[in-house]
Amino acid sequence: xxxxxxxxxxxxxxxxxxxxxxxxxxxxxxxxxxxxxxxxxxxxxxxxxxxxxxxxxxxxxxxxxxxxxxxxxxxxxxxxxxxxxxxxxxxxxxxxxxxxxxxxxxxxxxxxxxxxxxxxx
Amino acid sequence: xxxxxxxxxxxxxxxxxxxxxxxxxxxxxxxxxxxxxxxxxxxxxxxxxxxxxxxxxxxxxxxxxxxxxxxxxxxxxxxxxxxxxxxxxxxxxxxxxxxxxxxxxxxxx
Numbered sequence: 001x002x003x004x005x006x007x008x009x010x011x012x013x014x015x016x017x018x019x020x021x022x023x024x025x026x027x028x029x030x031x032x033x034x035x036x037x038x039x040x041x042x043x044x045x046x047x048x049x050x051x052x053x054x055x056x057x058x059x060x061x062x063x064x065x066x067x068x069x070x071x072x073x074x075x076x077x078x079x080x081x082x083x084x085x086x087x088x089x090x091x092x093x094x095x096x097x098x099x100x101x102x103x104x105x106x107x108x109x110x111x112x113x114x115x116x117x118x119x120x121x
Numbered sequence: 122x123x124x125x126x127x128x129x130x131x132x133x134x135x136x137x138x139x140x141x142x143x144x145x146x147x148x149x150x151x152x153x154x155x156x157x158x159x160x161x162x163x164x165x166x167x168x169x170x171x172x173x174x175x176x177x178x179x180x181x182x183x184x185x186x187x188x189x190x191x192x193x194x195x196x197x198x199x200x201x202x203x204x205x206x207x208x209x210x211x212x213x214x215x216x217x218x219x220x221x222x223x224x225x226x227x228x229x230x
Contacts, residue, residue: 107172
């Protein structure tokens with residue numbers, strides 16, 4: 001079955017750029033939306049944004065100015081960059097597959113295990 | 122800024138029934154918000170339970186059901202098991218944006 005695996009540095013310095021990659025195995029990256037979600041320690045889930053396999057994106061307005069997502073269909077990977085990070089960006093970052101059929105169904109069904117990113121000097 | 126509100130905490134006895142709700146600051150939650158529900162246990166990633174209001178994933182236990190109730194999305198657990206103790210999150214779709222609720226901590230006691 002489809003599995004997702006997040007990867008990237010676990011420690012990022014303040015003001016630098018956080019970069020994470022999600023590798024999709026057991027299935028194709030095509031025909032799906034791919035989302036990033038984060039969860040600060042002891043807090044709830046926050047949707048960061050999604051990228052469609054074709055490359056179109058939609059970001060959380062509260063993070064939009066700092067977020068960039070990209071997709072590499074040849075590697076079955078998609079990526080997240082979050083710039084100018086502060087301690088408030090410390091969180092577990094998850095990637096998730098999203099199914100979207102307009103006017104019918106939208107859902108996130110497969111999630112990665114998450115990766116912890118700490119912002120600290 | 123759209124806010125999705127859930128009960129912060131609920132307690133239920135084993136074998137009992139409990140309903141969690143999910144409200145939108147924009148007004149009534151309808152099927153057009155495609156409500157999703159997730160279960161998260163400590164140290165684990167969220168697991169999808171319900172999508173598009175009431176549809177179950179292939180792995181969702183039969184005791185979980187979703188509906189619309191009083192202008193909100195609702196998740197009902199019938200015949201609660203000890204292993205259902207967890208945090209539950211709803212997710213609503215607002216056109217291109219997605220917003221998670223703050224989560225409900227369900228205690229089975």
